[in-house]
Amino acid sequence: MAHIGSSVEYGLHCLLWLVEPPETPPSSRDLAEFQGVSPSFMAKIMPKLEKAGFVTASEGIRGGYRLARSPDKITVLDIVDALEGRKPLFDCQEIRGRCALYGGKPPARQLNGVCSIHAVMLRAEQSMRAELAGTTLADLAGVVGRKLPAGFAAQVQTWFSDRAAARIEARDAPDTPARKRRRR
Amino acid sequence: MAHIGSSVEYGLHCLLWLVEPPETPPSSRDLAEFQGVSPSFMAKIMPKLEKAGFVTASEGIRGGYRLARSPDKITVLDIVDALEGRKPLFDCQEIRGRCALYGGKPPARQLNGVCSIHAVMLRAEQSMRAELAGTTLADLAGVVGRKLPAGFAAQVQTWFSDRAAARIEARDAPDTPARKRRRR
Numbered sequence: 001m002a003h004i005g006s007s008v009e010y011g012l013h014c015l016l017w018l019v020e021p022p023e024t025p026p027s028s029r030d031l032a033e034f035q036g037v038s039p040s041f042m043a044k045i046m047p048k049l050e051k052a053g054f055v056t057a058s059e060g061i062r063g064g065y066r067l068a069r070s071p072d073k074i075t076v077l078d079i080v081d082a083l084e085g086r087k088p089l090f091d092c093q094e095i096r097g098r099c100a101l102y103g104g105k106p107p108a109r110q111l112n113g114v115c116s117i118h119a120v121m122l123r124a125e126q127s128m129r130a131e132l133a134g135t136t137l138a139d140l141a142g143v144v145g146r147k148l149p150a151g152f153a154a155q156v157q158t159w160f161s162d163r164a165a166a167r168i169e170a171r172d173a174p175d176t177p178a179r180k181r182r183r184r
Numbered sequence: 185m186a187h188i189g190s191s192v193e194y195g196l197h198c199l200l201w202l203v204e205p206p207e208t209p210p211s212s213r214d215l216a217e218f219q220g221v222s223p224s225f226m227a228k229i230m231p232k233l234e235k236a237g238f239v240t241a242s243e244g245i246r247g248g249y250r251l252a253r254s255p256d257k258i259t260v261l262d263i264v265d266a267l268e269g270r271k272p273l274f275d276c277q278e279i280r281g282r283c284a285l286y287g288g289k290p291p292a293r294q295l296n297g298v299c300s301i302h303a304v305m306l307r308a309e310q311s312m313r314a315e316l317a318g319t320t321l322a323d324l325a326g327v328v329g330r331k332l333p334a335g336f337a338a339q340v341q342t343w344f345s346d347r348a349a350a351r352i353e354a355r356d357a358p359d360t361p362a363r364k365r366r367r368r
Contacts, residue, residue, distance in 0.1 A: 001275075002271065002274050003271075006277050009276065009277055009279060009301060010279065013280070020260075035279055087186065089312070090188040090193070091186035095197055095220065096197070099218065100217060101339055117260075120315070120316065121316075125307075126311075127315045128273070131307050132305075140304070141356060147296075147300075152285070153301050159197055
């Protein structure tokens, strides 16, 4: 399994669609279906982003997610840490203290400071994190925006508005078994 | 699980003990028992290091492992790649092509080049790898050597020589059940 998992990919893609927010904030299911990914997986991702303060959720039939911060104040590293916790790149087992010559009692001097192998791994982790911290959601949105065809942003807005309208219509119309199923 | 696993930690520690090679080259079991780690795990690590060209193994009662290259020609990255393969930091699922607006047929333009999220992850991976490539086994041995107490290197040599001598004595002496058990 890769160190940075697909929850980060899905989370970042969702946040990108919130940079130019749809008029009615999209639900977790809207975001999942718009992107062709699992709604149940998305339903685990969005609350973590809310808890970490990157989105706010509003309740009710018109409720959904919005960014809680300016996109230039959200870095890729923020999202990795929010969605996956701060996983170490390397988990030092401190085998330097187990040398047979110490007979189970390593001298304190030998365990002082970080093991030199661990120190290299920590520097590598720091480089990786610095690179992730150097790109913001605003930077990503800029790159993605330049690749999208003309008129795409308007189509996105329409797709999310239609979804919100369909939810409201479904609430106001008499229930049918098919509608009940769709709401599940 | 951490991205860089304990096989790398164990492997690097083993290689460090081979920088000033014991007179009789240590076996995989010697290296494991000297460091207080699992002999069966070590028996999987050393052949990978041999296959990748970092150690050579000699056969027989006096056989064991030696470095196959100068320690300043072995980097931490070399050992990570040899022992764990080249695992990606991030495994892009290309969800950019699944957008509902494309109806299953994303325009080629949208899939051109690397996804901008993937691109950030690749830069982070490159930074991490550059840092790991910047430290050699010789660098590590220098740091570790400065921390070891005076006379330690001689004790290490004696420990490995005693092990080799015990193996030869066991081969030449009549078998006893206890010796048979030790050889297993």
